[in-house]
Amino acid sequence: MLLFGNMTDGTPGFSLELSGDLRVMRDWVHEFAASVMRPAAAEWDEREQTPWPILQEAAKIGLYSLDFFATQFFEESGLGIPVAYEELFWGDAGIGLSLVGSTLAAVSVTANGTPEQIGEWCPQMFGDASDVKLGAFCSSEPDAGSDVAAIRTRAVYDETADEWVLNGVKTWATNGGIANIHVVVASVDPELGSRGQASFIVPPGTPGLSMGQKFKKHGIRASHTAEVVLDDVRVPGRCLVGTRERLEERLARVREGQRGGEQAAMKTFEASRPSVAAMAVGVARAAVEFAADYSTQRIQFGRPIGQNQGVAFQLADMQAAVDAARLLTWRAAWMARQGKPFQHAEGSMSKLVAGETAVRVTEQAIQILGGNGYTREYPVERWHRDAKIFTIFEGTSEIQRMIIGRAVTGLDVR
Numbered sequence: 001m002l003l004f005g006n007m008t009d010g011t012p013g014f015s016l017e018l019s020g021d022l023r024v025m026r027d028w029v030h031e032f033a034a035s036v037m038r039p040a041a042a043e044w045d046e047r048e049q050t051p052w053p054i055l056q057e058a059a060k061i062g063l064y065s066l067d068f069f070a071t072q073f074f075e076e077s078g079l080g081i082p083v084a085y086e087e088l089f090w091g092d093a094g095i096g097l098s099l100v101g102s103t104l105a106a107v108s109v110t111a112n113g114t115p116e117q118i119g120e121w122c123p124q125m126f127g128d129a130s131d132v133k134l135g136a137f138c139s140s141e142p143d144a145g146s147d148v149a150a151i152r153t154r155a156v157y158d159e160t161a162d163e164w165v166l167n168g169v170k171t172w173a174t175n176g177g178i179a180n181i182h183v184v185v186a187s188v189d190p191e192l193g194s195r196g197q198a199s200f201i202v203p204p205g206t207p208g209l210s211m212g213q214k215f216k217k218h219g220i221r222a223s224h225t226a227e228v229v230l231d232d233v234r235v236p237g238r239c240l241v242g243t244r245e246r247l248e249e250r251l252a253r254v255r256e257g258q259r260g261g262e263q264a265a266m267k268t269f270e271a272s273r274p275s276v277a278a279m280a281v282g283v284a285r286a287a288v289e290f291a292a293d294y295s296t297q298r299i300q301f302g303r304p305i306g307q308n309q310g311v312a313f314q315l316a317d318m319q320a321a322v323d324a325a326r327l328l329t330w331r332a333a334w335m336a337r338q339g340k341p342f343q344h345a346e347g348s349m350s351k352l353v354a355g356e357t358a359v360r361v362t363e364q365a366i367q368i369l370g371g372n373g374y375t376r377e378y379p380v381e382r383w384h385r386d387a388k389i390f391t392i393f394e395g396t397s398e399i400q401r402m403i404i405g406r407a408v409t410g411l412d413v414r
Contacts, residue, residue, distance in 0.1 A: 016330075018079065018083065019077065021075075022075070022077070022079060022080065022083055025072070025080070025083065025084065026083050026084070026087055029063065029083075029084050029087040029088060030087045030090070030091075032057075032058065032061070032063055032091070033087050033088055033090055033091025033092075033096075034091065036054060036057055036058075036091075037054065037088070037091030037092045037095050037096070038091050038092060040054060040092075040095065041091070041092035041094070041095060041222070041379065041382070042376065042379070042382065044092075044094060044095055044221075044222035045092075045094055045221045045222055045382055046221075047221075047222070048216060048217075048221040048222070049222070049224075050098055050134075050175075050178065050222070050223070050224045051094075051095050051098055051222050052132070054095055054098070054099075055098060055099065055132050056129065056132055058099055059126075059127070059128065059129040059132050060129045063099070064099055064126065064132065065126055065128070066106065066122055066123050066125070066126045068084075069081070069100075069103050069106070069126075072084050073107075073110075075337075076337070077334060077337065078333040078334040078335070078336055078337025078338065079330055079333055079334065081274075081275050081278065081333065082274060082275065082277075082278035082281075082329050082330060082333045083278075085100060085275055085278040085279050085282060086278045086279075086281050086282040086285065086326070087282065088100065088279075088282065089278070089279040089280075089281075089282030089283050089286075090282040090283070090285055090286045091282075092222065092386075093219065093220050093279065093282075093283050093383070093386035093387075093389075094219070094220045094221050094222030094223050094386065095222045095223075096279065096282070097174060097220050097222075097223035097279075098222055098223050098224070100275075100279075101134065101135075101136070101174040101175050101223060101224075102125045102126055102133075102134050102135035102136075102175065102179070103135075103275075104135075104137040104174070104272055105125055105135030105136055105137040105175075105179070105181060105182070105183040106122045106125050106126075106135055107137075107272055108137050108183045108199055108241065109121055109122055109183060109199075109201065109241055110122065112199060112241045112242050113241045113242060114242065114243060117201065117238075117241065121181055121201050121203075122135075124180055124181050124204070125179075125180065125181045127180070133179075133180040133181075134175040134178060134179040134180055134181075135175065135179050135180070135181045135182075135183070136173050136174060136175040136176050136177075136178075136179035136181070136182045136183070136228070137173070137174070137183050138170035138173045138176060138182055138183065138184045138185065138228050139151070139170070139185040140170065140171050140172040140173070141153065141168065141169060141170055141171055142169060142171050145172070146395070146396055146398075146399050148185075148194050148197075149193040149194040151168075151185060151186070151187055151194075151197060152168055152187065152190075153166065153167065153168025153169070153170065153184065153185070153186040153187060153230060154166070154167050154168060154186060154187055154190070155186035155187065155188050155198065155200055157188075157237070157244075158234075161234070162236065162237040163234045163235060163236060163237060164200055164234070164235050164236075164237065164239065164240060165232060165233070165234050166184060166186055166200060166202070166208075166230045166232075166233040166234075166235065167230055167231065167232060167233070168186065168230050169212065169227060169228070169229050169230070170184065170227060170228040170229075170230070171212075171227045171228075172215070172225060172393070173225065173226060173227070173228050174223060174224065174225055175224055176211060176224070176225065176226040176227060176228040177209075177210065177211020177212070177214075177226045177227070177228055178211065178224055178226075180204040181201060181202070181203065181204065182201075182202040182209060182228060183199055183200070183201055183202070183241065184199065184200050184202055184228070184230065185197055185198075185199050185200075186198065186199075186200055188247065188251065189251055192251065192254050192255070195250075195251075195254045196251065196254070198240060198241065198242070198247055199240075199241040199242075200235055200239055200240055200241065201235065201239040201241060202230075202233060202235055202239070203235065203239065206233055206234070206235060207233070207234070208230060208231045208232050208233035208234070209228065209229070209230055209231075209233050210228075210229045210231070211226050211227065211228065211229070212226060212227030212228065212229045213226060213227045214226040214227075217389075218385050218388060218389075219382070219384075219385035219386040219387070219388055219389055220386050220389050272394060273332065273347035273348060273350060273351040273394065273395070274329050274332040274333040274336060274347055274350050274351070275333075276351050276354075276355075276390065276393075276394050277325065277328070277329040277332070277350040277351045277353075277354035277355070277390075278326075278329050278333075278354070279390065280325070280351075280354035280355045280357065280358040280387065280390040281322060281325050281326050281329055281354050281357075281358070283358045283362065283383050283386055283387050283390070284318075284321070284322045284325065284354070284357050284358040284361040284362065284387070285322050286379075286383055287318070287358075287361050287362045287364075287365035287380055287383050287384075287387075288315065288318045288319055288322055288361060288365070290365060290378075290379065290380060291315060291318070291364070291365040291368045291369065291380070292306070292315050292319075294368065294369055294372075295311050295312075295315065295368060298369075305368070311368055314364050314367070314368060315368070317364075318361045318364055318365075321357045321360065321361060322357060322361060324353065324357075325350070325353050325354040325357045325358075326354075328346070328349055328350040328353050328354070329350045329354055331346060331350070332346040332347045332349070332350040333350075342407075343407065344404070344407050344408065345400075345403045345404040345406070345407040345408075348395070348399075348400040348403040348404050349400070349404055351390070351394070351395065351400055352397055352400035352401060352404065354390065355387075355390030355391040355397060355400075356391060356397060358387035358390050359384075359387045359388055359390070359391055361387075362380060362383045362384035362386075362387045363384055365380040365383070365384070366380050366381060366384055402414070
């Protein structure tokens with residue numbers, strides 16, 4: 001646990017030691033990742049399908065459950081989610097994303113919703129061991145990826161029926177179209193750009209919601225990614241995340257030129273960035289460990305290749321980069337849990353560094369394995385394919401640099 005205590009009472013004021021509970025949880029998740037996820041990773045990557053049997057195994061032991069993720073989310077040091085995610089993504093990124101994909105929808109409701117909404121809808125995003133369910137957070141659109149303000153999906157309130165009517169197309173949605181609960185970001189007042197948006201819960205079986213194109217991806221192929229089509233989707237008024245009164249008050253402030261508060265999609269992404277960074281750290285760590293082990297066993301010119309400076313120095317840089325990325329991730333997660341503002345865009349910083357590190361380190365792992373690393377007989381090529389997504393989704397590296405640049409300079413960097 002990260003501790004900042006009173007230096008005058010004789011106790012340490014700072015520590016990077018994980019608490020006993022976190023160590024137990026970490027080892028438990030690692031065992032699942034090693035014994036269940038890793039052996040199945042190559043198969044599900046080739047299938048490009050949601051690994052339902054593994055989700056069910058995780059649900060049986062309580063790993064895939066709202067209770068587990070909520071416990072880690074509210075863990076007092078803020079390190080519960082990063083520690084768990086690092087282990088899961090050390091196991092496999094595609095399967096890992098299938099296991100944690102529902103949490104983004106849950107976070108969006110938890111961050112902006114009422115206690116009643118959290119209690120009603122979040123459990124339905126996970127189900128139980130006998131009936132596994134999924135959640136999907138739908139923000140990106142064909143013409144609105146990094147440019148969240150360009151979202152065209154409209155939400156119009158039908159006061160007579162007390163219903164919101166949603167129309168539009170979402171893309172790049174994890175679990176999109178197959179989820180039980182979809183949380184959709186839509187524009188209520190297009191003239192206000194991103195400040196005129198809100199999130200809406202689409203209950204299971206709602207008419208008008210369908211799956212569009214399912215994407216065949218470069219990496220994280222065991223995670224379902226698809227378009228979500230919304231054609232006159234009607235949801236009850238209570239499915240607006242938050243309350244209508246709070247939305248109207250926010251829109252009124254914006255129209256008067258005042259600050260409206262945080263935008264729905266961006267608030268969700270900001271809360272999740274250290275978590276995404278932890279995923280990247282897990283993939284990068286897997287590559288370093290595998291390459292280091294390989295370097296001690298691969299004999300060339302009469303000695304292990306790890307004895308050559310050209311390989312050992314690469315491994316040294318790889319290990320240092322992974323540890324640095326983890327520390328940035330832990331700092332951001334701790335700050336978020338303690339309610340400390342990201343004055344220097346620490347959340348974006350953690351994602352930027354971890355994502356770039358994962359890409360670089362997995363590429364170096366392939367180089368160390370040589371021809372073997374380029375084949376699917378070894379996992380490093382899959383990890384390299386998986387790593388690239390961490391520089392793209394939930395804010396590209398360029399967007400993260402822009403956010404950090406604004407924080408550092410105080411200027412409107414564009």
